[in-house]
Amino acid sequence: MTTATKPGLRPANPNFSSGPCAKRPGWSVEALKAAALGRSHRAKIGKTKLEQAIALTREVLNVPADYRIGIVPASDTGAVEMALWSLLGERGVDIVAWESFGAGWVTDVVKQLKLADVRKFEAGYGELPDLAKIDFDRDVVFTWNGTTSGVRVANGEFIPTNRKGLTICDATSAAFAQRLDFEKLDVVTFSWQKALGGEGAHGMLILSPRAVERLETYKPAWPLPKIFRLTSGGKLIEGIFKGETINTPSMLCVEDYIDALLWAKSIGGLETLIARADANAAVLDRFADKSAWLGHLAVDPATRSNTSVCLSFTDPDVAALDADGQAAFAKGMVSALDKEGVAYDIGSYRDAPPGLRIWCGATVETADLEALLPWLDWAFAAQKASLKAAA
Numbered sequence: 001m002t003t004a005t006k007p008g009l010r011p012a013n014p015n016f017s018s019g020p021c022a023k024r025p026g027w028s029v030e031a032l033k034a035a036a037l038g039r040s041h042r043a044k045i046g047k048t049k050l051e052q053a054i055a056l057t058r059e060v061l062n063v064p065a066d067y068r069i070g071i072v073p074a075s076d077t078g079a080v081e082m083a084l085w086s087l088l089g090e091r092g093v094d095i096v097a098w099e100s101f102g103a104g105w106v107t108d109v110v111k112q113l114k115l116a117d118v119r120k121f122e123a124g125y126g127e128l129p130d131l132a133k134i135d136f137d138r139d140v141v142f143t144w145n146g147t148t149s150g151v152r153v154a155n156g157e158f159i160p161t162n163r164k165g166l167t168i169c170d171a172t173s174a175a176f177a178q179r180l181d182f183e184k185l186d187v188v189t190f191s192w193q194k195a196l197g198g199e200g201a202h203g204m205l206i207l208s209p210r211a212v213e214r215l216e217t218y219k220p221a222w223p224l225p226k227i228f229r230l231t232s233g234g235k236l237i238e239g240i241f242k243g244e245t246i247n248t249p250s251m252l253c254v255e256d257y258i259d260a261l262l263w264a265k266s267i268g269g270l271e272t273l274i275a276r277a278d279a280n281a282a283v284l285d286r287f288a289d290k291s292a293w294l295g296h297l298a299v300d301p302a303t304r305s306n307t308s309v310c311l312s313f314t315d316p317d318v319a320a321l322d323a324d325g326q327a328a329f330a331k332g333m334v335s336a337l338d339k340e341g342v343a344y345d346i347g348s349y350r351d352a353p354p355g356l357r358i359w360c361g362a363t364v365e366t367a368d369l370e371a372l373l374p375w376l377d378w379a380f381a382a383q384k385a386s387l388k389a390a391a
């Protein structure tokens with residue numbers, strides 16, 4: 001049932017953006033007061049903070065001891081690009097994409113790197129390509145959680161343990177909310193501003209021993225700018241994985257990331273983070289199941305994201321509108337909710353089908369999502385009334 005009466009309760013925190021995501025509960029700038037500001041990141045104090053960020057990442061994400069973890073420039077994009085440009089070209093590549101960010105990596109590999117032997121496996125918004133067709137004796141590039149379609153891989157079972165190629169996984173909206181199967185992954189990347197509500201700018205690059213072996217035995221035919229270089233004289237630059245960053249990081253962002261990781265640890269680590277995201281996504285699931293006007297964009301429940309939940313219109317009048325009409329309808333709802341201060345940034349991604357996208361990662365409080373639900377009905381009813389009035 002929809003209602004045009006404004007609900008009484010408002011979410012205490014209206015931040016439901018899919019990145020940068022809500023800060024952790026209880027966060028304030030006080031959390032940054034120990035930051036190593038005005039000091040060199042190469043001094044003991046700065047380097048210790050960077051090492052701590054790496055050690056806590058390993059601890060919270062359960063990264064195997066023999067995997068390297070590096071802090072690199074240019075956020076998740078920087079980390080993915082470093083991996084693609086440093087590792088690919090040694091053998092054929094299977095690249096898998098089902099939404100906008102995955103499609104961006106296809107463009108890079110096909111149009112920029114211009115690799116000759118590339119097979120593409122693509123699916124539209126809401127679906128996954130047939131993962132059984134992937135050949136893991138080739139290198140494989142994929143996104144664990146498609147942030148713009150709300151479709152994720154359910155687990156790493158589709159990847160064989162004994163594979164000849166490398167698996168390069170963009171895990172930015174999955175890390176700290178979904179179980180990443182490191183045994184099946186050779187490169188894992190993410191940024192700080194997603195599931196832990198950190199700050200933008202820095203990327204994390206996690207490498208398996210096999211990825212390191214590739215770096216030390218294969219030299220791409222193309223030049224690599226300093227900002228991408230992971231080796232020197234054919235050897236891995238180990239310092240990058242010990243807090244000796246390639247260039248200058250923001251120590252304010254580093255402090256904030258450490259704060260987020262300490263919070264994650266304090267609430268019970270990865271299992272609790274996943275449970276919180278699952279509980280949040282379940283609130284939207286229940287709502288979508290009962291709703292007469294909205295449903296999941298992700299077709300198969302097993303592939304539905306517990307972070308970037310994407311919803312589209314099922315109301316027959318709205319679904320009958322063309323893409324521009326639906327986009328205008330969604331925009332009307334999103335701005336009404338923004339104006340009321342009950343939900344910010346919940347429109348679907350610019351390249352995705354029109355609808356809503358609501359972040360459910362662990363930094364979002366379940367009670368805030370519960371409080372948002374009546375507002376969604378309210379905004380829908382108001383927008384529907386204007387649609388009818390205009391007809």
Ligand SMILES: Cc1ncc(COP(=O)(O)O)c(C=O)c1O
Pocket residue numbers: 018019074075076077078101102143145146147148170172173191
């Ligand atoms: C799956 C995915 N890959 C890459 C990016 C780009 O991340 P960044 O802005 O951290 O480079 C995003 C951002 O939302 C994303 O969701």
